[in-house]
Amino acid sequence: MGVREDIQALRxxxxxxxHEYYVLDQPSVPDSEYDRLMQQLIDLEDKYPELKTADSPxxxxxxxxxxxxxxxxxxxxxxxxxxxxxxxxxxxxxxxVKGALGKEAIDYVCELKIDGLAVSLTYEEGRxxxxxxxxxxxxxxDITENLKxxxxxxxxIQTSGSLEVRxxxxxxxASFLKLNEARIALFxxxxxxxxxxxxxxxxxxxxxxxxxxxxxxxxxxxGEAPEQxxxxxxxxxxxxxxxxxxxxxxxxxxxxxxxxxxxxxxxxKRIDLPYDIDGIVIKVDSINDQDQLxxxxxxxRWAIAYKFPAExxxxxLEDVDFSV
Ligand code: NAD
Numbered sequence: 001m002g003v004r005e006d007i008q009a010l011r012x013x014x015x016x017x018x019h020e021y022y023v024l025d026q027p028s029v030p031d032s033e034y035d036r037l038m039q040q041l042i043d044l045e046d047k048y049p050e051l052k053t054a055d056s057p058x059x060x061x062x063x064x065x066x067x068x069x070x071x072x073x074x075x076x077x078x079x080x081x082x083x084x085x086x087x088x089x090x091x092x093x094x095x096x097v098k099g100a101l102g103k104e105a106i107d108y109v110c111e112l113k114i115d116g117l118a119v120s121l122t123y124e125e126g127r128x129x130x131x132x133x134x135x136x137x138x139x140x141x142d143i144t145e146n147l148k149x150x151x152x153x154x155x156x157i158q159t160s161g162s163l164e165v166r167x168x169x170x171x172x173x174a175s176f177l178k179l180n181e182a183r184i185a186l187f188x189x190x191x192x193x194x195x196x197x198x199x200x201x202x203x204x205x206x207x208x209x210x211x212x213x214x215x216x217x218x219x220x221x222x223g224e225a226p227e228q229x230x231x232x233x234x235x236x237x238x239x240x241x242x243x244x245x246x247x248x249x250x251x252x253x254x255x256x257x258x259x260x261x262x263x264x265x266x267x268x269k270r271i272d273l274p275y276d277i278d279g280i281v282i283k284v285d286s287i288n289d290q291d292q293l294x295x296x297x298x299x300x301r302w303a304i305a306y307k308f309p310a311e312x313x314x315x316x317l318e319d320v321d322f323s324v
Pocket of ligand 1: 017018020021022027028029030031032034035079080081082083111112113114115116117118119134167168220281305
């Protein structure tokens with residue numbers, strides 16, 4: 001097969017996996033396999049730029065917007081993140097950032113990469129008005145009623161004007177196991193993993209079903225706010241002070257060595273967490289620096305997602321504990 005055919009075959013496969021993952025909430029391959037094929041495609045397109053196309057899966061964020069939910073236009077696009085798979089990638093990211101900013105040292109915020117569903121929450125005059133999925137990044141689905149069933153999500157806060165916060169809705173491991181046990185007992189297909197269970201639950205047309213699924217949410221970014229801050233860590237402290245749930249394991253690192261230590265620590269500690277994480281997100285802390293670095297078509301240049309090496313497999317019936 002020639003390169004052209006290889007590229008075409010990869011695009012078709014990734015297109016199918018995207019559909020299964022984002023639209024059907026039923027992936028047929030583990031994320032590591034998807035990431036491996038995506039990396040192959042990125043490498044081939046880098047090597048043969050003349051074969052790049054505007055509709056390649058490498059330039060898209062992913063999701064498709066379904067017809068059943070109202071559409072929500074995001075005021076600012078909800079982007080994806082560039083990936084790092086090893087220490088070399090992390091050091092290369094650090095070099096790129098330092099090079100572009102002409103700085104010797106950078107503060108990075110390290111956060112757990114929660115394996116759930118990216119959502120945007122809008123508050124007007126302190127009242128929760130719209131909750132949306134990321135969708136294709138420009139347009140998401142209105143899942144406000146389902147999000148309201150998440151107990152840790154404040155329905156009203158002390159702000160005036162418009163506030164948009166972004167975060168990850170997820171299903172804790174314990175809720176996931178219970179849900180799948182119940183589904184198996186009813187001869188329903190179990191969910192592949194907590195991420196897909198969370199996505200499936202938030203796309204229920206009847207919010208009573210979502211309410212029974214015991215979802216949770218961590219907020220990790222501010223889209224639009226009545227108050228401006230100098231750093232990402234100050235924004236996190238700010239939204240926490242408003243009553244949003246943020247992840248406490250975040251840490252500000254003043255060198256890439258510290259970032260690498262944090263990543264190594266969580267590579268083993270993650271097993272003890274009550275929710276799934278699939279990596280670590282590393283963000284430049286200074287908002288000035290973020291603004292200077294800007295964005296590519298698909299992701300910010302001031303952040304990167306380190307992905308843990310594959311150990312995850314798509315959950316099969318044998319993996320599920322049947323004991324009650
Ligand atoms: P991504 O998973 O590489 O990273 C971006 C996402 O990270 C954000 O949208 C947000 O939802 C999440 N996130 C979690 N914690 C965060 C934090 N603290 N700060 C910022 N963001 C945080 O990119 P993606 O575009 O969401 O998804 C692509 C990934 O999905 C692939 O790399 C692959 O692993 C998986 N995927 C798998 C299949 C499959 O068939 N198995 C198909 C499509 C996609």
